Structure formats: structure tokens, C-alpha cells
Amino acid sequence: MSFPTSLSSLPQREAIVDALYRCVLAFDTADLPLLESAFYPDATFDMNGAVMAGVPAIRTGCYDKVSKLDTTHFLSxxxxxxxxxxxxxxxxxxxxxxxxxxxxxxxxGATRLMSGSLYFVDVEKDESDGGLWKVRSWKMKLVWTEGDWGVMTEN
Structure with a gap:
């Protein structure tokens, strides 16, 4: 399944938030082009102090692991x-x-890992990509977890 990387006629605030939605949906559906559309190539992703710099590092450090799992991510x-x-x-x-x-x-009864996090994200409009808003830096603060961390490592 593949999703469009840009949606037409979004009001500005929705277009900004869509960068985050594209990212989490990419994790849940293993849609690499959607993930890549959400980030600048040199973006940083800081997951509780573990900083990944650039899309290739984000992919190998996080996406490649999580996108293979059965996941859902919800933003509020x-x-x-x-x-x-x-x-x-x-x-x-x-x-x-x-x-x-x-x-x-x-x-x-399947083993699972649930988590609650806070996201702090800097986004910028990429005029060279049709005005698509993209993540420049993303800081994730993991606040709580419940379940088995082995879910993340035992695929």
C-alpha cells in the first residue's frame, strides 16, 4: 500500500501537521517514500537522546525496525x-x-509494547518540492512504556 506524499488544498496549519502524519503513517504501513517525503535529507531525529542525523540514519536506526512490526501511532x-x-x-x-x-x-494475548511520548518538531516549507512541509528536526521524549521491550528487538 502506498499513500500520496502530498495532499491538495490543505490549509497551512494542516499542511504543517501533515509532515508528522506522513512520518507516523509511514512507520505503520512500511511506506518508505512517504517517510522520505516527511524529512529533509539532512534532518535529525532524536529519540530520548539517541540522535540520528540524515534520512539514511533515521531509516537504519528506527524505521527499518519499527516498520516491520504491527504498529499504530496516534497523535493528539x-x-x-x-x-x-x-x-x-x-x-x-x-x-x-x-x-x-x-x-x-x-x-x-500477544506480547506488546505500548508507549506514550511527547514530540517537539521543527518543520520548514520546502519550496523546491512544491511547498511541501518537511521535518528539519524531531525530538521524541519517551514518557512511559508498558509491556515487553523484546517486541522491538526480537523480529
């Missing part, structure tokens, strides 16, 4: 701080993620 409490006329914005969000081993998401 999304706030956008945009100065009118600027092509940069700061976005904060709360996130809930559920992770199951591949093919086990629908099995009753």
Missing part, C-alpha cells in the same frame, strides 16, 4: 507555532504507539 494535542509569513514552524504533540511482533497484532 497537536499545537503549531507559526509566525505569519514565515516558512518555519514548531509543532508539539502527544503520541501513543502500540507495537506487536510481525503478524501478531491480532492475536489475543
Amino acid at each position: 494535542n497537536v499545537r503549531v507555532n507559526l509566525v505569519e509569513g514565515e516558512n518555519k514552524a514548531k509543532v508539539t504533540a502527544s503520541a501513543l504507539a502500540q507495537h506487536y511482533r510481525p503478524g501478531q497484532g491480532n492475536e489475543p
